[in-house]
Amino acid sequence: xxxxxxxxxxxxxxxxxxxxxxxxxxxxxxxxxxxxxxxxxxxxxxxxxxxxxxxxxxxxxxxxxxxxxxxxxxxxxxxxxxxxxxxxxxxxxxxxxxxxxxxxxxxxxxxxxxxxxxxxxxxxxxxxxxxxxxxxxxxxxxxxxxxxxxxxxxxxxxxxxxxxxxxxxxxxxxxxxxxxxxxxxxxxxxxxxxxxxxxxxxxxxxxxxxxxxxxxxxxxxxxxxxxxxxxxxxxxxxxxxxxxxxxxxxxxxxxxxxxxxxxxxxxx
Amino acid sequence: xxxxxxxxxxxxxxxxxxxxxxxxxxxxxxxxxxxxxxxxxxxxxxxxxxxxxxxxxxxxxxxxxxxxxxxxxxxxxxxxxxxxxxxxxxxxxxxxxxxxxxxxxxxxxxxxxxxxxxxxxxxxxxxxxxxxxxxxxxxxxxxxxxxxxxxxxxxxxxxxxxxxxxxxxxxxxxxxxxxxxxxxxxxxxxxxxxxxxxxxxxxxxxxxxxxxxxxxxxxxxxxxxxxxxxxxxxxxxxxxxxxxxxxx
Numbered sequence: 481x482x483x484x485x486x487x488x489x490x491x492x493x494x495x496x497x498x499x500x501x502x503x504x505x506x507x508x509x510x511x512x513x514x515x516x517x518x519x520x521x522x523x524x525x526x527x528x529x530x531x532x533x534x535x536x537x538x539x540x541x542x543x544x545x546x547x548x549x550x551x552x553x554x555x556x557x558x559x560x561x562x563x564x565x566x567x568x569x570x571x572x573x574x575x576x577x578x579x580x581x582x583x584x585x586x587x588x589x590x591x592x593x594x595x596x597x598x599x600x601x602x603x604x605x606x607x608x609x610x611x612x613x614x615x616x617x618x619x620x621x622x623x624x625x626x627x628x629x630x631x632x633x634x635x636x637x638x639x640x641x642x643x644x645x646x647x648x649x650x651x652x653x654x655x656x657x658x659x660x661x662x663x664x665x666x667x668x669x670x671x672x673x674x675x676x677x678x679x680x681x682x683x684x685x686x687x688x689x690x691x692x693x694x695x696x697x698x699x700x701x702x703x704x705x706x707x708x709x710x711x712x713x714x715x716x717x718x719x720x721x722x723x724x725x726x727x728x729x730x731x732x733x734x735x736x737x738x739x740x741x742x743x744x745x746x747x748x
Numbered sequence: 749x750x751x752x753x754x755x756x757x758x759x760x761x762x763x764x765x766x767x768x769x770x771x772x773x774x775x776x777x778x779x780x781x782x783x784x785x786x787x788x789x790x791x792x793x794x795x796x797x798x799x800x801x802x803x804x805x806x807x808x809x810x811x812x813x814x815x816x817x818x819x820x821x822x823x824x825x826x827x828x829x830x831x832x833x834x835x836x837x838x839x840x841x842x843x844x845x846x847x848x849x850x851x852x853x854x855x856x857x858x859x860x861x862x863x864x865x866x867x868x869x870x871x872x873x874x875x876x877x878x879x880x881x882x883x884x885x886x887x888x889x890x891x892x893x894x895x896x897x898x899x900x901x902x903x904x905x906x907x908x909x910x911x912x913x914x915x916x917x918x919x920x921x922x923x924x925x926x927x928x929x930x931x932x933x934x935x936x937x938x939x940x941x942x943x944x945x946x947x948x949x950x951x952x953x954x955x956x957x958x959x960x961x962x963x964x965x966x967x968x969x970x971x972x973x974x975x976x977x978x979x980x981x982x983x984x985x986x987x988x989x990x991x992x993x994x995x996x
Binding site (some may be wrong): 618 | 823825
């Protein structure tokens with residue numbers, strides 16, 4: 481009887497125990513990521529520096545992400561113009577299209593979609609590259625060659641992404657606004673000069689700056705997740721695959737979470 | 749001299765090293781033999797600090813390897829990894845000259861390149877491979893490049909982790925001869941991990957057999973064949989039957 485009561489209590493408590501284990505695991509992971517981030521930032525400030533690796537990362541993350549960020553922004557700007565026009569028609573506010581496209585792109589869609597595209601492209605590639613380096617003992621080889629892997633591999637990538645993503649966001653904002661202008665002028669019969677004037681009149685410097693600051697934060701998070709999961713990759717192809725998936729998922733979730741927090745901070 | 753005393757290492761429930769005691773005299777070539785999964789690579793990584801032992805002490809010339817300047821400690825070592833561990837994104841000469849292009853041993857780029865080409869020549873590779881990438885080379889050539897990288901900064905101690913794994917017998921013989929020649933010519937202390945008996949006979953001054961997480965037998969290579977230890981006998985003759993359990 482006592483035994484069956486014990487078993488019953490255990491079966492009732494098991495979901496709670498599972499939830500507890502999950503929470504403990506989550507907190508432990510967050511702690512490890514925070515320590516990793518702190519170590520990366522501290523290494524950014526101390527020599528030796530690796531300018532060649534930094535420039536290489538800047539090219540890979542910044543320059544080669546331009547097409548994907550540009551295309552995303554172009555189509556998003558166009559679709560946004562159509563949506564705002566359709567919604568605005570309900571209360572005769574079609575004229576707000578240029579202003580809302582510009583503000584929407586600069587404050588939210590430019591940085592968030594740009595960050596997500598970079599997460600998909602860059603976090604996965606960093607995690608796969610560093611994961612493979614770990615599996616093939618290249619990271620151990622770096623240590624034996626008196627080179628700190630965190631400093632040599634993670635710092636240039638994180639720094640490059642933090643600086644490159646705001647530039648990508650700026651380019652994406654411009655292309656997105658241009659996409660809205662194209663649709664506005666070609667499909668919705670807006671006057672070109674009036675559309676541009678409206679955009680310029682309504683867009684404030686802080687709209688753009690806040691988006692660029694978000695971009696810097698998202699770039700930092702994307703590269704950090706790629707490096708963290710890559711350098712802690714499991715063994716074999718499966719380990720590298722899992723690290724790559726975790727890098728993209730965690731970078732994307734962190735972008736959304738950081739976007740909310742930064743929006744609260746900047747605009748509430 | 750490298751001394752290990754009572755070194756223990758456990759990964760989860762798997763106790764890999766259970767009190768390893770071993771001495772490698774300066775200027776000698778020690779080869780560690782033993783079956784797969786007996787902790788040979790872990791032992792080597794413990795010495796380099798890539799893996800932290802749970803218990804025990806490892807000293808280099810009397811100084812604990814966990815104390816002192818880590819960069820200065822690592823600068824005394826060269827290592828050839830099992831899979832080569834060449835950096836995919838760097839050219840061959842940049843791989844070889846990696847240590848010579850940064851840190852305390854930094855040289856001008858042109859000088860580092862010249863030294864790399866000289867080391868490549870020493871391991872039997874022509875200057876034409878210098879500007880290639882690792883993926884463009886065969887497995888044997890990658891091992892030679894890795895050997896060139898290990899000796900590029902003329903270290904006092906060189907570690908070789910399974911130097912002939914995955915190579916054909918002729919290429920294995922070439923690598924074994926190169927290792928022996930280079931170690932003798934540099935007067936370096938060498939530690940090699942292998943289960944290839946032809947490597948043992950070509951490279952070793954002394955042999956230690958690791959089994960069950962401990963050094964089962966150690967002695968000069970000339971005495972290895974004559975030992976009556978049944979574990980060593982089974983291993984060096986590759987017998988399926990004996991005290992070492994094998995999975996079928």
